[in-house]
Amino acid sequence: MAHKITECLCVYNLIPVTINPRSYVPVYQQLADILRNQIRSGDLAPGTDLPGEFKLAEQYAVGREAARKALAVLRSEGLVATRRGEGSYVRTPRERQRIELGAADKVTIRMPTPAERVELDIDEGVALVVLARRGTEEKLLPSDEVVITGKREAQKG
Incomplete structure (x- = not known):
């Protein structure tokens, strides 16, 4: 089975982003890195609703589990919050x-x-x-x- 590098245009900033399934970096971590960079650059502003797991998986051509794990990584870093029934959104940075x-x-x-x-x-x-x-x-x-x-x-x- 041939693996291909998936390239898509991010709907928020139209910058091509790539996810390489052959990379030593797990796919979910690559997706978390992409989203983290968009949050830190301001392309995804505080309060912005993120696509759900299915949409993220579809948009970046990854599995739903990879999308779920990527959101979990961002939650653990305090960048994203998830409310049951409402989905995930970019958190307002808190003073540390x-x-x-x-x-x-x-x-x-x-x-x-x-x-x-x-x-x-x-x-x-x-x-x-x-x-x-x-x-x-x-x-x-x-x-x-x-x-x-x-x-x-x-x-x-």
């Missing part, structure tokens, strides 16, 4: 809080409960960061709103 970890701090990343999603206004697919610092209560933060850094201590040798 920088958190510097100390040696005794503990960070856990997990998916939020339905109650936590409502309470913290977390979109579906966005993980929850649980920050535990000595002597304080655990802090719950949406993963798309934080950047975690830590100091590296030089080892004496």
